[in-house]
Amino acid sequence: KNEVEQSPQNLTAQEGEFITINCSYSVGISALHWLQQHPGGGIVSLFMLSSGKKKHGRLIATINIQEKHSSLHITASHPRDSAVYICAVRSQYLNTGFQKLVFGTGTRLLVSP
Amino acid sequence: EPEVTQTPSHQVTQMGQEVILRCVPISNHLYFYWYRQILGQKVEFLVSFYNNEISEKSEIFDDQFSVERPDGSNFTLKIRSTKLEDSAMYFCASSWGTVNSPLHFGNGTRLTVT
Numbered sequence: 001k002n003e004v005e006q007s008p009q010n011l012t013a014q015e016g017e018f019i020t021i022n023c024s025y026s027v028g029i030s031a032l033h034w035l036q037q038h039p040g041g042g043i044v045s046l047f048m049l050s051s052g053k054k055k056h057g058r059l060i061a062t063i064n065i066q067e068k069h070s071s072l073h074i075t076a077s078h079p080r081d082s083a084v085y086i087c088a089v090r091s092q093y094l095n096t097g098f099q100k101l102v103f104g105t106g107t108r109l110l111v112s113p
Numbered sequence: 114e115p116e117v118t119q120t121p122s123h124q125v126t127q128m129g130q131e132v133i134l135r136c137v138p139i140s141n142h143l144y145f146y147w148y149r150q151i152l153g154q155k156v157e158f159l160v161s162f163y164n165n166e167i168s169e170k171s172e173i174f175d176d177q178f179s180v181e182r183p184d185g186s187n188f189t190l191k192i193r194s195t196k197l198e199d200s201a202m203y204f205c206a207s208s209w210g211t212v213n214s215p216l217h218f219g220n221g222t223r224l225t226v227t
Contacts, residue, residue, distance in 0.1 A: 042219075100169055
């Protein structure tokens with residue numbers, strides 16, 4: 001069983017739609033990351049959170065530690081949001097500066113104009 | 114904004130050859146990492162490096178792999194004798210080192226072993 005599961009695996013949306021990507025994990029964690037992988041392969045860190053909610057522009061990330069679940073929301077989606085969105089977790093035993101992450105398989109998002 | 118840079122962006126090599134993948138982490142960062150992504154699969158942790166030594170490595174990081182920080186800026190991953198299954202995208206990453214410091218990734222080196 002994967003330690004980090006994401007859903008859906010693929011997501012298509014029309015420009016302007018509200019998008020939700022889900023991440024569930026089975027291990028104790030000290031932090032959860034949301035990352036964006038562009039078609040060329042580069043990875044950009046979007047959020048790192050250990051509780052509550054964070055917002056950056058049109059992106060919102062939430063986490064429920066008790067339920068071991070996190071969501072990434074994109075409001076007013078745009079074709080430039082098309083990418084793979086990856087959830088990754090850091091073990092609870094690594095509550096230090098180390099960022100050894102366990103990755104989910106990613107959600108491929110395609111936003112059409 | 115400072116960024117992690119990796120060179121080359123694409124490396125093609127023959128099976129059995131040695132390759133060195135290069136990375137320049139963000140200058141004031143203290144923790145360095147290599148991750149790998151085989152095509153179509155998820156990203157996997159290879160190794161972390163702190164204070165000039167390996168702090169942790171995965172099962173993937175066997176004796177064929179080594180890392181080095183030869184000077185104050187470069188961080189390299191060497192694969193001594195490449196195999197076909199080493200073909201993947203290799204990502205270097207770095208972080209400052211506090212609990213909440215984010216992880217910064219390079220754009221990756223795509224390694225193709227033929």
